Amino acid sequence: MTQSNSIIDPRYRGPATFMKAPASRDLAGARAAVLGIPFDCGTHAFRIGSRDGPHAIREQSRLMRPYNPELADYDTISHLGLVDCGDVDVVPGRIEDAFRKIEAATHEIVRAGVRPITMGGDGSVSLPQMRAVAKCHPDLVAVHIDSHTDTNPFVEAEKYNAGTQFTHAALERLVDPKSSFHIGIRGTTYRQHGFSYVRSLGYNIITINALFERGMRDVLAQLHETIGDRPVYLCLDMDSFDPSCAPGVCAPSWGGFTAREGINLFRGLAGLNIVAVDVNTVSPPHDHMGMAAFLAANMMYEATVLLCRYLGLDTVEDVVP
Amino acid sequence: MTQSNSIIDPRYRGPATFMKAPASRDLAGARAAVLGIPFDCGTHAFRIGSRDGPHAIREQSRLMRPYNPELADYDTISHLGLVDCGDVDVVPGRIEDAFRKIEAATHEIVRAGVRPITMGGDGSVSLPQMRAVAKCHPDLVAVHIDSHTDTNPFVEAEKYNAGTQFTHAALERLVDPKSSFHIGIRGTTYRQHGFSYVRSLGYNIITINALFERGMRDVLAQLHETIGDRPVYLCLDMDSFDPSCAPGVCAPSWGGFTAREGINLFRGLAGLNIVAVDVNTVSPPHDHMGMAAFLAANMMYEATVLLCRYLGLDTVEDVVP
Amino acid sequence: MTQSNSIIDPRYRGPATFMKAPASRDLAGARAAVLGIPFDCGTHAFRIGSRDGPHAIREQSRLMRPYNPELADYDTISHLGLVDCGDVDVVPGRIEDAFRKIEAATHEIVRAGVRPITMGGDGSVSLPQMRAVAKCHPDLVAVHIDSHTDTNPFVEAEKYNAGTQFTHAALERLVDPKSSFHIGIRGTTYRQHGFSYVRSLGYNIITINALFERGMRDVLAQLHETIGDRPVYLCLDMDSFDPSCAPGVCAPSWGGFTAREGINLFRGLAGLNIVAVDVNTVSPPHDHMGMAAFLAANMMYEATVLLCRYLGLDTVEDVVP
Amino acid sequence: MTQSNSIIDPRYRGPATFMKAPASRDLAGARAAVLGIPFDCGTHAFRIGSRDGPHAIREQSRLMRPYNPELADYDTISHLGLVDCGDVDVVPGRIEDAFRKIEAATHEIVRAGVRPITMGGDGSVSLPQMRAVAKCHPDLVAVHIDSHTDTNPFVEAEKYNAGTQFTHAALERLVDPKSSFHIGIRGTTYRQHGFSYVRSLGYNIITINALFERGMRDVLAQLHETIGDRPVYLCLDMDSFDPSCAPGVCAPSWGGFTAREGINLFRGLAGLNIVAVDVNTVSPPHDHMGMAAFLAANMMYEATVLLCRYLGLDTVEDVVP
Amino acid sequence: MTQSNSIIDPRYRGPATFMKAPASRDLAGARAAVLGIPFDCGTHAFRIGSRDGPHAIREQSRLMRPYNPELADYDTISHLGLVDCGDVDVVPGRIEDAFRKIEAATHEIVRAGVRPITMGGDGSVSLPQMRAVAKCHPDLVAVHIDSHTDTNPFVEAEKYNAGTQFTHAALERLVDPKSSFHIGIRGTTYRQHGFSYVRSLGYNIITINALFERGMRDVLAQLHETIGDRPVYLCLDMDSFDPSCAPGVCAPSWGGFTAREGINLFRGLAGLNIVAVDVNTVSPPHDHMGMAAFLAANMMYEATVLLCRYLGLDTVEDVVP
């Protein structure tokens, strides 16, 4: 029985890796690995700053503790052998160079049979990750939880930004749009006829209104039925949450998920073969009290539970303390 | 097909009119007009500061973009020919003088056949607006969404403040109380027997508890049935929202609407003949991260959708980008 | 008919006792008494600072007003003869000495037949209070609303902290665990097999997920049936609320109660013989805009309503103003 | 030897009167009395909110402790028999009524031979105080430390606001302008030829630039020589401090006093017969971390030292602890 | 005599142009023009966000009023015929395209004989401005007040960023380095031998330590003697101020100018032929209470005084109000 507690190991002490996982790039023995992607130069519209997202999420993850008695009464970090690989060595400005580095760093993890859990950075960083994951998982589908589809048409001169990553994912055939879902879509956009374009690429759109009208159970059933055991790229843009929960995002939009709704949506994904988790768009300069970063850390923890379940690592020893 | 986007027109650039509508007092061609009313001297109880509300709402409205693919896939600002008329030239302290100026500025808009969308200022500013609107719409009813009825008895020396505007509206017969509604009422007040007095004037009260017990659908049906096509003065006090969504208000009260609930309540008003929209009580010095102001801007956008729908301006061109 | 209003008595004026109740240690004539317990040295895990909780709650309680027309159209403060007894004279560091003082101060109130409404301080302060209350109410049961059970096993050297108070309450037989409830439990902990230990002591656990799956009505029915008219120690840890409502707590956890849910849970306790109310864990240095403190003040007001109802003090005079 | 310390008396505990002085209106035995004046309706220009100033200053004064070993190694509060009289019962809006109440409350203190130390409220509240003080001290002079002279011409309809109090003081002959000083003046104003008008009333102006060019020693010598032992109304507008020290004021202006400069200026006034101290213009909603309020509390403490010195109460007992 | 005041024209009302100057691109009659440059993609090191700088400075400039009785008892805005030209239509990401637009917009002003007062944007935006100014003023010198020289060596692939603008200015011969000054330099950098490189290009460096050791008077004498009446590009990076005054900058560094020191330094430049003023590096997401933006607005006001003086527009009418 693994034990840790506030007396032995106060959370404010020592280096702030994700949930105090070992800082290491050694993937041997790991089933999952955390990777930070401090890149925000795909943010055109308004609030830039997610380059400091990985740092802030690690800091807030200190508030997370290893056991969840109801959900997962075991230490997901140690069951997964999770390591915190640090940050991709991107620099500002050169988006194509950054994309190559992100793709390489992600690919190194995926090809080792390890499932990456990444923290952005803005939404643009999802594209090189999908490129890397698709190399190893040709039948990939995306479950993209966001208030925006990030599937805009583009002009060549500005082809890469935080609004076009799923356009490229479809055009480059990284994911199968017909089995992929944009979930939680709401709010205003820069473009007319946005949904027509998204659907013309083959994607499914489930707006947040549709989700609550149909009921989460119904939507989840559709997902499971459509996707089956195909490998899933799970992408969570933190602006899918309501600004009352996640103020520090790039393009906030009212009417989003409460924390509990978002947590329940994630839990409903249990059973999917999630091969990569991508949590992005925490913008610390626009956050307050680290709320968006703390919620992102919480969702990454929920992802570790999903991985443990799928991988059969959710064993709870019988010893009573 | 009108197009704008983050590349061509980043939201942080240029003057902060409401949603970047033209700054103009020229009402020709306009179906709706935004007007700021920076007056807060009706705030007696506690938190004064809504004089800076119009500025803060304009600033936050920069986060709103023109299209909403699910709700309104057209540019409501341009379809309405909406202009931002700037602020009424009120000064602090002289409430009766301020009321005359507010009434005159509102009347100028209404008598031109244009629907005003105003941003306060505290709740006291609704009275002169109702005086102006009632001149042109004798059969006016009020839909007042608030945590307080603002229908207190008054003493002559203090007849005008942010708690008596709907008392005067009834006594001056500006609205028909029997068809008018106070919706979302909750929380503590300074006075006993408050509801008796409100009902003695003829008003309908739907507390937030009653609303959720009956269900929003049922309440909305009652509103539509009672009001029909009579002209509606739609008044939204931002303290109807929960402090977790709208901290920066004058008299916050826990247990209010979430953003999604408030948005859905507004959407349920579609079909009403809303002739004036009044969003008040954003107090920027008590806000944080501009949350209340941003939510107010969002609700004003929702109001533009309601106006487009009623006026048949909700046409979406067929061209796919 | 008691009257007060914003003209006569603005809330920002004068000393900030709880809801402007008289500052007094004279319990004669009082049915309830507020007591501050500024002690936070049981906070081991992370965010210390609740020593300033009582001050912050009193400050925010200035936003509360005496009447609630729907819920309680009478002045609960004056109907209860509520007095604000100030703070227990605890000092930092010496937890056993502090516990003796807290027990003595609480006992002084309870043995006078007065119901204490206390504001912590961290959760550790509940133990000496339960010791005091149990002396006068041998058949005591606890209703503990929290995201954590605070029923951890302990080592002798660290027996008292903010995670073991309900362990001791069971072991010292201060409350009857079989009729006592931990409600709203969720989130991560330091220990494996936490629930097994809690249940081995006899306690009932109702996680927040179980509560919403079963429905609040069903859970409340179980409580009322189990508890009947036995004396109840009502303990509210403010971290039971979601961080979007109550950011300033010691160990925040996403997915908690909204303000409205928490209020409704409290209202559902009407009819219980609540002999002591304990609201703890507001940590002002980690709060923003006083949100957690304001919500705590609101819940304490809701508690005064519960006490008035049980004691038959909920009389509303018939005079219309 | 009076003693208090952090073990016996932590500052965060108990009611927040000014520096924990007794809350009392009993002036018998007192040589000085603190009075709050929560009125801000003279604030026309921009940032309203100083109505909450007295509350915030009391809260921050908890950080002040009784002894200053270098400056005043005795408890000034107890040596002065200082009492905290609470707040004047002003209400918003009715400035002339408020002025009557402020004058009466101040007069009650002054005519008892007690020296008031008041905390505003905006600058307008100085006028009724000077009216009260001048009744008992006909030869009064003003030492006014501010970034503005608050000596503007006025129109009859707006005669009273936070920019005209020293105009009226001169015209009503409450103070002798020729021996009175505006010190620390700087920054921008609404009016041209402001200094001409001020000087035409007889006042001396010492701009902050003049003060630092001449040197503080030289300026203080002029003050002492001009004023001698005449009774002094000492008025400190907190906006005389730089915004880096006192952000929470109504009309901030860069280039003001640092805390140390302001403290030294006050200390240089030792020997003046200060009969009233008026610290105003703390606006809590525009403050952060309570900085302006904390600095105001500190300056009020410095004033108690000045009073002790002038009154010969600065005796330090010889007992070594 | 121009007059405005708080009664007639409260500062919080109406559109927030710089100090309420007319929003116009019509340069006829103007001697100076304000231009916003919302571009921050030259910020590589850490804190990005100055794209929102122009908006924040305009907002805070509402706190500035037209007259300064000691310094400039006339309305500098109207004496200069100053117009606020809005923002250059830059978009994120494409730095060379942005530079072309900035150069064009600046050149349009300069070639009309108007002196631009610009607000960034990060420091990279100075280069295209110097290109534009140098076209019309071939004998240009730079007075650059900053904590960094922004004169780093560069690699071709990253030639343009917020640390190389004065390198290019020297290499492109836009300014004469031998008569140009970097003033206020302090703190840590990424590179060794930084000063050698700067001096190898010909520039003068006056560190903040050197400035205070020599005395400001001595340094200013050197400047005036060296520069004479040659046209001056006055560039103020707001990080030259101490973080206690200007927290919201890209690369803060302790030990900088206080507000008063910075103001006095500017005033000491009176008499120089300043042909362009460039105030940059306000990063609103990292600011609090708008302090850096408010101080930037204040410095821009000081610049208007410098321009009025040089141009002989500093006439004060004789009429006493």
Added chain:
Amino acid sequence: MTQSNSIIDPRYRGPATFMKAPASRDLAGARAAVLGIPFDCGTHAFRIGSRDGPHAIREQSRLMRPYNPELADYDTISHLGLVDCGDVDVVPGRIEDAFRKIEAATHEIVRAGVRPITMGGDGSVSLPQMRAVAKCHPDLVAVHIDSHTDTNPFVEAEKYNAGTQFTHAALERLVDPKSSFHIGIRGTTYRQHGFSYVRSLGYNIITINALFERGMRDVLAQLHETIGDRPVYLCLDMDSFDPSCAPGVCAPSWGGFTAREGINLFRGLAGLNIVAVDVNTVSPPHDHMGMAAFLAANMMYEATVLLCRYLGLDTVEDVVP
């Protein structure tokens, strides 16, 4: 020539050790080592929270860069072979146990001939450090920069707290009080006759007023003359800085050092044989924008320069980049 820059190594990327020094406990080759001491249970008076100080200082140290062209144009971190040893494994509450661990961790560094640079934690943590340092340096003197002497008399039951560490240092003969200095003392305290007690133990007190009256040069000369080459324990309590620079401390006091004054005081210590550096009292929950933590990081950097100078490691290579 060592080089790093924003392109190659942006500061926001990767683990936040102190100034990106290697995270290591391997002291071989190191001349100095950073150690965090996250303990705050000696904080009795008011604002607790410095347990999170080391984390916050590391985070803010990301803003520091390796070279200072004027002061130290070489990489002090690499010249010292500085390692960041992480945090002492203290837990809250058990002060004597914590003291043993702090002493052991410090001793391990000192006995290896390495100079510790520690970051608290509250001031109480200085005592065990002085115990460790004194073991290896029997002739130790203290230079203690603080607004309080922390040399209070104590009662046995509370002998260890953040106000008695220098009392014990004298009584345990860890330092030689006659050659030790408390510098920068100011403000209010809990006790009368504080200075008498401090002097009775032999310490020198230089108040901040005395320092500025005598001049820093004169005070520094006294220090150098008195101390000579004896080993120095350099202790900096961050509350020696003014709250405008360092708001986030436990017991703030107005009138303190500006950043530049504090930096210059440190630089004046060059030549002293500083064998240990102790920077304490950063309380992140009471900080804003990380100001106190950032300034603490800056002072630690200044300490690395002092160490390099004394150790002859201040060599600058001649290569021009």
